[in-house]
Amino acid sequence: MWLYGAAGAGKSAIAHTLAEICETCGWLVASFFFWKTAGERNNANRFVATIAHQVALAIPISRELIAAAVDYNPFIFEQSIDVQLGKFIIEPLEQLFSVGLIFNISPLVIIIDGLDECQGDVQSGIVKSLVAAFRHSSLRIRILIASRPEVHLQSTFNPTAMQSHLSRLALSDEFSPEEDIYRFLEDSFDKLDANIPSPHTFHLPGPPPRSFVSSPGNHRANLSSHRRQSSMSVETLTSFHTVV
Numbered sequence: 001m002w003l004y005g006a007a008g009a010g011k012s013a014i015a016h017t018l019a020e021i022c023e024t025c026g027w028l029v030a031s032f033f034f035w036k037t038a039g040e041r042n043n044a045n046r047f048v049a050t051i052a053h054q055v056a057l058a059i060p061i062s063r064e065l066i067a068a069a070v071d072y073n074p075f076i077f078e079q080s081i082d083v084q085l086g087k088f089i090i091e092p093l094e095q096l097f098s099v100g101l102i103f104n105i106s107p108l109v110i111i112i113d114g115l116d117e118c119q120g121d122v123q124s125g126i127v128k129s130l131v132a133a134f135r136h137s138s139l140r141i142r143i144l145i146a147s148r149p150e151v152h153l154q155s156t157f158n159p160t161a162m163q164s165h166l167s168r169l170a171l172s173d174e175f176s177p178e179e180d181i182y183r184f185l186e187d188s189f190d191k192l193d194a195n196i197p198s199p200h201t202f203h204l205p206g207p208p209p210r211s212f213v214s215s216p217g218n219h220r221a222n223l224s225s226h227r228r229q230s231s232m233s234v235e236t237l238t239s240f241h242t243v244v
Helices: 011-025 047-058 060-072 081-098 123-134 151-157 178-194 210-214 220-243
Strands: 002-004 028-033 108-113 141-147 168-170
Touching: 002 011, 011 028, 011 108, 011 141, 028 047, 047 060, 047 081, 060 081, 081 123, 123 141, 123 151
Parallel strands: 002 141, 002 168, 028 108, 108 141
Antiparallel strands: none
16 A cells, blocks of 8 residues: 655554554564654665564564575675565565465564655665565565655555555545534644642633634644644554555
């Protein structure tokens, strides 16, 4: 699944929430969150190695097979993403799957967030490598990729050959949360007021006027973003559960 939307639409919040839910349910195999200001997470140098490490932790019986791939070829980390995915992920898990040792449960999940923040001309290559690695695999693994809808990524996700393997969900900016925000503030002030030990000596003035919430200034942007993320999370969780 490709989850995409503009900056601040809530992609990372949704990806983190999904990761937490999948981990709790025992579905999460691995996750990688690109971040442009983090030196170790703003490029693809450690992408596959990180995924492989997490796979080894999530599926302990895969550790020896993954370690054997490194022992056999210590320079594998310098090879292409395609080769690394094949040797670290596909081959070990396919071997376990072929003898019935794993995947007798619900599909497993890999979550990749912030792909557009990966530096270098490799963003589209990562998508193509993942498709090539898992397209014909018998492994029941679902991959969620979250990013901004950059032109080159749209071009990467649009080919007809990819559509049978792809679901997509766009985060929209059309949701208008002002009324919900005001109700939330009103209810929160009522609860605070009710918990004050001596209401006769101190009384909260109540929530701010509605103009504070609906005006373009003040903290509207932050409040709206938070509420939009919460609302979209419900829709996204439902859609992702359907795909899985």
